[in-house]
Each structure stands twice: as structure tokens, then as C-alpha cells.
Amino acid sequence: MSRATLDSMSTPAQTMFDEVFQDLPPAPAPFSVAEVRARQARLTAGLSKDTLLLLPAPHESTRSNDVHYRYRSSSDLMYLTDWSEPESMGYAMHDGSTWVWGLCVQPKDTLKEIWEGRRLGVEGVLNRGMVDRTHSIHDRDDLVRDLLTKASRVLLRQHVDADLDELVRVAMTERSRPRQQFGTGPVVLEDPSARIAELRLRKSDEEVAMMRHAAEISARAHVAAMKLPSSGLNERHLQAVVEGGFVYGGGDGWAYPSIVGAGVNATILHYTVNNEPCNKGDVVLIDAGTEYAGYASDITRSWPIGGRFSDAQREVYAIVLEAQKAAIAACQVGAPYNAPHEEARRVLAEGLIELGIISQTLEEALDPEHGHLRRWYMHNTGHWLGLDVHDVGVYRPNGEPRVLESGMVLTVEPGLYFGAWRPDVSCPPRFADIGIRIEDDVLVTDAGPVVLSDACPKEMDDLEAIVGA
Numbered sequence: 001m002s003r004a005t006l007d008s009m010s011t012p013a014q015t016m017f018d019e020v021f022q023d024l025p026p027a028p029a030p031f032s033v034a035e036v037r038a039r040q041a042r043l044t045a046g047l048s049k050d051t052l053l054l055l056p057a058p059h060e061s062t063r064s065n066d067v068h069y070r071y072r073s074s075s076d077l078m079y080l081t082d083w084s085e086p087e088s089m090g091y092a093m094h095d096g097s098t099w100v101w102g103l104c105v106q107p108k109d110t111l112k113e114i115w116e117g118r119r120l121g122v123e124g125v126l127n128r129g130m131v132d133r134t135h136s137i138h139d140r141d142d143l144v145r146d147l148l149t150k151a152s153r154v155l156l157r158q159h160v161d162a163d164l165d166e167l168v169r170v171a172m173t174e175r176s177r178p179r180q181q182f183g184t185g186p187v188v189l190e191d192p193s194a195r196i197a198e199l200r201l202r203k204s205d206e207e208v209a210m211m212r213h214a215a216e217i218s219a220r221a222h223v224a225a226m227k228l229p230s231s232g233l234n235e236r237h238l239q240a241v242v243e244g245g246f247v248y249g250g251g252d253g254w255a256y257p258s259i260v261g262a263g264v265n266a267t268i269l270h271y272t273v274n275n276e277p278c279n280k281g282d283v284v285l286i287d288a289g290t291e292y293a294g295y296a297s298d299i300t301r302s303w304p305i306g307g308r309f310s311d312a313q314r315e316v317y318a319i320v321l322e323a324q325k326a327a328i329a330a331c332q333v334g335a336p337y338n339a340p341h342e343e344a345r346r347v348l349a350e351g352l353i354e355l356g357i358i359s360q361t362l363e364e365a366l367d368p369e370h371g372h373l374r375r376w377y378m379h380n381t382g383h384w385l386g387l388d389v390h391d392v393g394v395y396r397p398n399g400e401p402r403v404l405e406s407g408m409v410l411t412v413e414p415g416l417y418f419g420a421w422r423p424d425v426s427c428p429p430r431f432a433d434i435g436i437r438i439e440d441d442v443l444v445t446d447a448g449p450v451v452l453s454d455a456c457p458k459e460m461d462d463l464e465a466i467v468g469a
């Protein structure tokens with residue numbers, strides 16, 4: 001082997017991602033035992049001691065023949081045990097003096113591990129310290145039958161694991177001997193989702209660090225896509241670079257199917273075909289985010305193929321950006337959750353009136369039934385974000401808008417969509433087939449909103465400087 005060949009081999013591989021990812025902050029530490037134990041304690045603080053909590057994980061699902069979908073465990077189980085392998089179940093019960101948390105997991109199995117990957121096994125999972133007891137998943141049914149004889153209230157989300165549902169049904173509907181003899185056994189079945197959702201809605205510092213990192217990776221993946229040269233570009237090339245960036249940056253792959261729509265496709269809210277040519281001068285809308293440590297990021301950027309906004313595109317973009325900034329500013333502790341939506345709607349309507357696209361008064365334009373804003377802005381301005389991209393948490397507890405608290409994370413994603421193809425409205429020709437959405441991930445704090453995805457540029461001048469010619 002020549003000296004030159006050896007030299008080139010000792011140089012790290014150069015990829016299109018190196019430049020954009022070089023300032024990626026270090027990955028946060030894994031969740032601490034104290035963090036996970038605190039989550040468990042918050043949940044059990046509200047439970048009576050005769051409760052048995054069962055947290056099933058979904059089974060792997062078949063994509064085709066013997067190929068499975070990429071496995072994703074239950075967010076609730078991950079939240080409460082920091083455990084995400086398939087063939088698992090979490091539980092919590094009170095032993096008379098304290099709450100005991102347990103996990104059933106896949107046991108060590110050399111042959112299976114040779115084929116499928118290493119496992120921590122029953123003892124290894126116990127050593128992590130996140131739970132008090134661990135068992136083989138093969139012993140799960142006997143364990144659950146035994147636990148069910150001691151509890152009178154069962155917290156179980158049904159329809160995740162049919163076998164577990166059946167165990168509980170039998171224990172509740174058939175007169176078991178222990179129930180007859182000792183007066184114990186389940187009589188109440190409750191879904192724990194709402195209780196867990198209340199906890200998941202308020203993110204801890206460690207969770208925020210994970211979410212910030214997910215957003216940092218996604219932001220750089222978007223920038224890598226922006227830099228691609230425009231010649232011969234297809235939506236799929238952009239999708240490949242964004243999703244490649246997620247993995248390159250250390251993420252777990254997309255948190256939801258990526259939306260990459262150029263030109264008219266940007267006017268379709270959940271467009272996922274992602275396989276049309278990108279024409280120079282068209283705006284492309286990319287709505288894509290990675291998952292990291294189970295946590296979703298959710299970023300949308302809209303920018304012109306070739307790097308120059310037209311005048312009409314600039315006018316629309318400026319309105320959406322102003323609406324987005326106003327909505328972010330409204331993410332304040334004590335504000336109702338829909339304050340950002342109302343701010344975004346107001347700014348969008350004012351902008352469209354000024355452009356002559358809406359010829360109603362502001363009040364008329366905002367009317368939920370007859371207002372014309374809905375023609376061009378037909379979705380909400382955001383949603384909770386966390387372990388799920390559309391995260392859990394009731395928006396209107398008791399019918400009243402929830403008030404924002406420090407630690408809540410939500411997206412802010414106003415847009416305008418002028419689909420000239422629509423038969424229901426006539427689109428102003430100057431703005432035909434322009435679709436623009438700008439989406440960031442926002443943490444509510446006592447010191448005001450913090451944009452977790454702020455590493456992704458959104459000012460028009462910055463985008464024009466970055467986007468490939």
C-alpha cells in the first residue's frame with residue numbers, strides 16, 4: 001500500500017454533515033436514577049395503597065412477512081422506568097410499607113443475542129437502579145396473577161397487550177378463590193393515562209436537556225438540506241439529507257414522517273409523497289424533526305429553491321414570521337395555552353388585510369365561522385411536545401383553557417397556504433401555490449419563552465445566505 005493511500009485512510013471521512021454538525025453541543029447525560037425515581041414518586045403520591053399499576057409495552061409489529069417496523073415502546077412506560085426494549089412490562093404496587101416498582105424484561109439468551117443484539121437481562125436491568133424488582137417476561141403472567149390477588153384497584157391502559165387485558169378481565173369477572181376467602185382482588189379498573197399525562201406535561205430540567213439536544217440535531221439537519229445545490233434537486237434528496245442528518249447527529253431517526261413539499265406541494269399540510277422535482281424559485285416547506293432519547297423535536301422551515309425569495313414570497317414570509325414571533329412572545333407563564341394561537345391569527349389576518357387578500361375588517365376576518373382567515377390558515381398554531389410529537393396533556397381541563405406553566409413545551413407553527421388548485425376558494429394569482437410555515441419548539445419559563453430550536457435560521461436574509469444556488 002502506498003504512503004499516499006495510508007495517509008488518506010488515516011484522515012477521518014469527510015461528509016456533507018461535518019461542517020454543520022461541528023458545533024453540535026455534547027449529548028446530555030442519560031437520565032439519572034433520582035430523576036426517574038422522582039417521576040415514580042409523583043405518580044404514586046396520588047394513588048391509594050390498594051392500587052396495582054400495570055404498564056404494558058406494545059408488541060413488535062410486522063411490516064411485511066418477517067420484517068418488523070422499527071420498535072418504539074410506550075411513552076408512559078419509558079417515562080416511568082426509563083426502559084424501552086420490546087417484550088417488557090412495568091408495574092408498581094404497595095407492599096405495606098412502601099411503593100415497589102418492577103419491570104419484566106427479556107432474559108439473557110445467548111442464541112437470541114447472537115441474532116438480535118445484546119440484552120441487559122433481569123439482573124442487568126435491576127442494576128440500573130430505576131426499579132426495585134425485575135423478572136423474566138416469561139414469568140409475567142404468573143406474577144400478574146399473583147399481584148392481582150392483592151389489589152382492589154387496577155390501573156391499566158387497555159388494548160396495548162391483549163394477553164394482559166385478558167388476565168385482568170379474568171381476575172375481575174371470575175370469582176377467584178383469594179377474593180372469596182380474603183376479600184381481596186380487583187374490583188375497579190382505571191386508565192392511568194390521564195394521571196401520567198399530567199406529569200409528562202411539565203418537563204424536568206433533565207427532560208429539557210434531551211429536548212434541547214433533539215432540537216439542536218434537527219436544526220443542523222435542516223441547515224444541511226438548505227445547503228444542497230438546486231440543480232436537479234428532488235424533494236427526496238432533501239428528505240434524504242434531513243433524515244441522514246438526524247442519524248449523523250446522534251438522533252434515533254424521525255419523530256414523525258418528514259414533510260418535504262416544494263412549490264404547490266407546500267400547500268398540502270401533511271404532504272408526505274416527497275418525490276417531486278424542486279424548481280428554482282419555488283418555496284420548499286420542510287417539516288421534520290428527530291427523536292432523541294425518546295423525545296421529539298418538530299421544526300418547519302420554508303425557503304426558496306436556489307436561494308432567492310421572490311417579492312410575493314417575501315411578502316407572505318414576512319407575515320408568517322411576524323405572526324410566529326408574536327405567538328412565541330405569548331408563551332408566558334400564566335397565559336392561556338391558546339394565547340399564541342390568538343396572537344398568530346391576529347397578525348396573519350392583519351397582514352392579509354394589508355396585502356388585499358382579505359377584504360373584511362379584522363374582527364370579521366377572525367370570526368371562527370365566517371372569517372376569511374380560515375381560507376388560508378386552517379390549523380392550530382401549536383401542540384404540546386415531548387415523548388410524543390403531539391404530546392399528551394389536556395388542553396381544556398374542565399372546559400377552560402389550560403394556563404401555561406414553567407416547564408411546558410409547545411410548538412409554535414403558524415403558516416399561510418395559497419393553493420391555486422383548490423376549488424373552494426379563488427387564490428390571488430400573485431400568491432398562487434405559495435405555502436409557508438415556520439415552526440419552532442418553545443419552552444415556557446418564568447423568565448419568558450425559550451426557543452429550543454433556535455439553532456435553525458429563519459430570517460429571510462440568513463436563509464438566502466445559506467441556501468444553495
Ligand code: GLY
Binds near residue numbers: 298383413
Ligand atoms: N409535523 C407535525 C406537526 O407539525 O404537528
Ligand code: MN
Binds near residue numbers: 287413439
Ligand atoms: Mn411539524
Ligand code: MN
Binds near residue numbers: 383413439
Ligand atoms: Mn408541530
